[in-house]
Amino acid sequence: xxxxxxxxxxxxxxxxxxxxxxxxxxxxxxxxxxxxxxxxxxxxxxxxxxxxxxxxxxxxxxxxxxxxxxxxxxxxxxxxxxxxxxxxxxxxxxxxxxxxxxxxxxxxxxxxxxxxxxxxxxxxxxxxxxxxxxxxxxxxxxxxxxxxxxxxxxxxxxxxxxxxxxxxxxxxxxxxxxxxxxxxxxxxxxxxxxxxxxxxxxxxxxxxxxxxxxxxxxxxxxxxxxxxxxxxxxxxxxxxxxxxxxxxxxxxxxxxxxxxxxxxxxxxxxxxxxxxxxxxxxxxxxxxxxxxxxxxxxxxxxxxxxxxxxxxxxxxxxxxxxxxxxxxxxxxxxxxxxxxxxxxxxxxxxxxxxxxxxxxxxxxxxxxxxx
Numbered sequence: 001x002x003x004x005x006x007x008x009x010x011x012x013x014x015x016x017x018x019x020x021x022x023x024x025x026x027x028x029x030x031x032x033x034x035x036x037x038x039x040x041x042x043x044x045x046x047x048x049x050x051x052x053x054x055x056x057x058x059x060x061x062x063x064x065x066x067x068x069x070x071x072x073x074x075x076x077x078x079x080x081x082x083x084x085x086x087x088x089x090x091x092x093x094x095x096x097x098x099x100x101x102x103x104x105x106x107x108x109x110x111x112x113x114x115x116x117x118x119x120x121x122x123x124x125x126x127x128x129x130x131x132x133x134x135x136x137x138x139x140x141x142x143x144x145x146x147x148x149x150x151x152x153x154x155x156x157x158x159x160x161x162x163x164x165x166x167x168x169x170x171x172x173x174x175x176x177x178x179x180x181x182x183x184x185x186x187x188x189x190x191x192x193x194x195x196x197x198x199x200x201x202x203x204x205x206x207x208x209x210x211x212x213x214x215x216x217x218x219x220x221x222x223x224x225x226x227x228x229x230x231x232x233x234x235x236x237x238x239x240x241x242x243x244x245x246x247x248x249x250x251x252x253x254x255x256x257x258x259x260x261x262x263x264x265x266x267x268x269x270x271x272x273x274x275x276x277x278x279x280x281x282x283x284x285x286x287x288x289x290x291x292x293x294x295x296x297x298x299x300x301x302x303x304x305x306x307x308x309x310x311x312x313x314x315x316x317x318x319x320x321x322x323x324x325x326x327x328x329x330x331x332x333x334x335x336x337x338x339x340x341x342x343x344x345x346x347x348x349x350x351x352x353x354x355x356x357x358x359x360x361x362x363x364x365x366x367x368x369x370x371x
Contacts, residue, residue: 004122004350004360011035011114032113033099036121037092038369041085045366046126047358056084068161069129091132098135101142105284106324111339115320118346120313122360123353127310133163134314138321141291144173145284165307172294179203179290207297214300215251222304251302253352254312257345258295261319264341265289268326268334275329288322291315316346 011032043049055065056073076086103109124131140155156173160166179200269276269289276282295315301308323338330338354360 001350001354001360003364007035007039007364008114008118011110011117014110014114032110032117033096036113036117037096039364039367040095040125041088041092042368043088043125043363043366044368044371046363048126048128052087052128053084056087065129066160066162066164068158069132069163071161087128091128094132094135098138101139102321102324105281106321107328109324111327112320112324115342115346116317118343119350119353120316122350122358122363123310123313125363126358129163130165130310133159133166134310134317136162137166137169137314138317140169140173141287144176145287165310168298168308168311171298172291175207175294175297176287176290180287204293207293211296211299214297215303216300218300219304248303250306250309251299254302254309255299257349258292258299258312258315261315261345262293262296264338265292265319265322265326268330268338272326272329276326279329281325285322285325288318288325291318292322313349316349 014032051064054061055069059073060070072087072090099109099113102112106112124134136155136159140152140159143149143152143155152173156166156170159169266289269285276285292315295312298308298311302312320342323342327335327338350360
């Protein structure tokens with residue numbers, strides 16, 4: 001992981017040391033993103049690279065990809081494109097647009113991008129469809145924040161067409177909408193008071209209870225779907241990702257991190273409540289927090305659907321964005337603690353994936369720019 005850590009250190013310098021220079025040199029605001037895009041667009045080898053090349057060249061002969069991804073490939077070919085790298089360029093543009101949109105809420109976007117590069121960026125280089133899907137979901141979130149629910153829905157539909165796992169985020173947005181509609185009366189402003197347990201005791205208790213039920217009985221429910229559900233396409237998709245054994249270790253590691261994240265951000269938001277409620281970021285902060293909290297509801301799914309690892313990887317990006325929105329309201333001690341915590345947890349997950357066989361240096365160094 002030597003090359004990987006060298007790049008991380010360089011991006012860390014840009015995040016911390018270069019921060020005062022951003023007023024004079026605005027291009028520094030997103031220079032870390034250039035590293036992310038460079039390693040993405042010019043990548044020449046990773047565990048899924050050959051698979052995606054075959055999908056592009058032969059229009060998915062094995063039926064791996066979803067309809068939206070195949071439509072993009074056919075459109076590229078219709079317009080004269082003949083290289084899978086065009087997909088990577090589209091992916092890079094989506095990342096650039098998404099981080100640019102969030103930079104309106106986040107002063108130090110370089111730090112958010114640094115955290116993303118540490119984890120789960122390498123997995124996004126490998127799992128292209130998942131990355132496209134999740135960043136479309138993030139754009140759906142931005143539209144939802146702006147009360148453009150039709151546009152938000154369109155982004156969610158496109159995301160699901162690119163990767164069927166996107167359907168899970170319809171559940172997430174439904175839960176968020178229930179919270180917003182229940183907590184905010186007409187003409188009332190969504191603010192940090194709404195995340196308080198006393199203000200939303202019923203909501204929190206329902207989510208936690210359903211999460212526990214999912215851990216205990218979720219597998220039996222999925223077995224029932226596999227045996228009785230009339231739509232074969234749905235059954236085939238579930239069977240493809242169905243785990244043969246209980247993934248207790250995976251459940252423990254993701255749930256422990258998620259619960260600690262929720263507690264830390266809850267206390268942080270409540271401590272800064274007065275300042276946050278005067279800011280233009282408060283709606284984004286509140287919705288991102290509840291996005292993170294919905295992870296409680298779906299934890300049990302990891303016991304029988306290994307595909308849900310990608311959901312909790314996505315929540316890492318959500319918590320990075322949440323911190324980015326809050327950071328400018330923190331004092332130096334709070335910033336130091338939060339930065340240390342976020343770097344520690346992201347490095348921890350990166351090391352775990354490295355030990356599972358993800359060769360970070362090979363993926364980064366397999367690049368047209370270095371050939």
